[in-house]
Amino acid sequence: MLRRTFLQTASGLPVIASLAAAPPPQRSIPLGFDTYSLRAFRWKAPQLLEYASSQKLDTIQISSLGDYDSLEPPYLAKIRDKAHGLGIHIDAGIGCICPLSTGWNPKSGDPVQYILKGVGVAKAVGANSMRCFMGASADRRGKYGIAALMENTIKTFRSAAPQARDMGVKIALENHSGDMQAREVRTIIEESGKDIIASCLDTGNPMWVVEDPLVTLEVLGPYVVTTHVRDSVVFEHPRGAAAQWVALGDGIIDFHKFFDRFAQLCPNAKVQLEIITGRPPTVLPYFEDEFWKVFPDARSSEFARFVKLARDGHSYGGFMVIEDGDKNAPEEYHAALKAQQKRDLERSLDYAKNGLGIGIRWREG
Numbered sequence: 001m002l003r004r005t006f007l008q009t010a011s012g013l014p015v016i017a018s019l020a021a022a023p024p025p026q027r028s029i030p031l032g033f034d035t036y037s038l039r040a041f042r043w044k045a046p047q048l049l050e051y052a053s054s055q056k057l058d059t060i061q062i063s064s065l066g067d068y069d070s071l072e073p074p075y076l077a078k079i080r081d082k083a084h085g086l087g088i089h090i091d092a093g094i095g096c097i098c099p100l101s102t103g104w105n106p107k108s109g110d111p112v113q114y115i116l117k118g119v120g121v122a123k124a125v126g127a128n129s130m131r132c133f134m135g136a137s138a139d140r141r142g143k144y145g146i147a148a149l150m151e152n153t154i155k156t157f158r159s160a161a162p163q164a165r166d167m168g169v170k171i172a173l174e175n176h177s178g179d180m181q182a183r184e185v186r187t188i189i190e191e192s193g194k195d196i197i198a199s200c201l202d203t204g205n206p207m208w209v210v211e212d213p214l215v216t217l218e219v220l221g222p223y224v225v226t227t228h229v230r231d232s233v234v235f236e237h238p239r240g241a242a243a244q245w246v247a248l249g250d251g252i253i254d255f256h257k258f259f260d261r262f263a264q265l266c267p268n269a270k271v272q273l274e275i276i277t278g279r280p281p282t283v284l285p286y287f288e289d290e291f292w293k294v295f296p297d298a299r300s301s302e303f304a305r306f307v308k309l310a311r312d313g314h315s316y317g318g319f320m321v322i323e324d325g326d327k328n329a330p331e332e333y334h335a336a337l338k339a340q341q342k343r344d345l346e347r348s349l350d351y352a353k354n355g356l357g358i359g360i361r362w363r364e365g
Helices: 010-021 035-041 045-054 073-086 111-124 137-141 146-167 182-192 205-209 213-223 255-265 300-312 331-355
Strands: 031-034 059-062 089-096 129-133 170-174 197-202 224-228 231-237 240-246 271-273 282-284
Touching: 031 035, 031 089, 031 331, 035 045, 035 059, 035 331, 045 059, 045 073, 059 271, 073 089, 073 111, 089 111, 111 129, 111 146, 129 197, 129 224, 137 146, 146 170, 146 182, 170 182, 170 224, 182 197, 182 213, 197 213, 205 213, 205 240, 205 282, 213 224, 213 255, 213 300, 231 300, 240 300, 271 331
Parallel strands: 031 059, 031 271, 059 089, 089 129, 129 170, 170 197, 197 224, 224 271
Antiparallel strands: 231 240, 240 282
């Protein structure tokens, strides 16, 4: 099943005809993509902006400082002016900001200065938010534990907040790759200064902390300024459940319901698709006691909603080139990955526009 609007039962056909005839609601939400979606191309900011313009998008999240050819002010001013000329708003970004995390890059230097460097770049390219993240799933079982990382991140944010306020750029903390459930992210935002620390809401990462993305939205919605939107499949497994990221519309998440609620809770946020395909399913062994040792504060009522997703879900039935393969594979393999990333992003953008009614500029013709 490659699109949830496709049903195989004969009894469903009249319903499909009716749905096909009805246009999607028009949601005046800016639509763009996170540059990681096209990671295999290694394009820099000018090429990424041109591509966004070719897709008639409203915005783009340039989520890494490595996406720029230079961080010098004249170059960044040219990027700002190019984006303005194309009618595209930039959301900025950096990487891990917690030295206690397994994802920390020592080359980033002092975490406060790293954040402020990212905020400065964001200001220079005309962005009003800068995405960053705390850690990864390994940190929950790591040397320090998630509570220590959260405490360190709050301390770091409090130190960076005054200068970020002066520059008018919000620091958007992503719920990243299994590091935190939504309530943990909310704790950091509220204790760090919710006027300047915000949420970059990711809809794929809740899978790794057994959280329904609609729960994530409900908890973080008032703080969301930007997003990473992608779809997932979730299905039952003998050890609990398994999940896999797929292109938008290929999964089981009810994005019509999601964006109805999004419009209410996040009226000023942008939709940035971060499409990550090419990864195999991951098992979530929640039938095993060991799994729950690192989730001592998980809420049973919220977990029950994830269990329902898995019970009602299914595996992915389409084809997929697996990205995490042999790095020494022939060029044909890497060419296939590039083709897949571009195809899956463009299919996802099409579904966002024509299936969900998201975006503004594309309606103008």
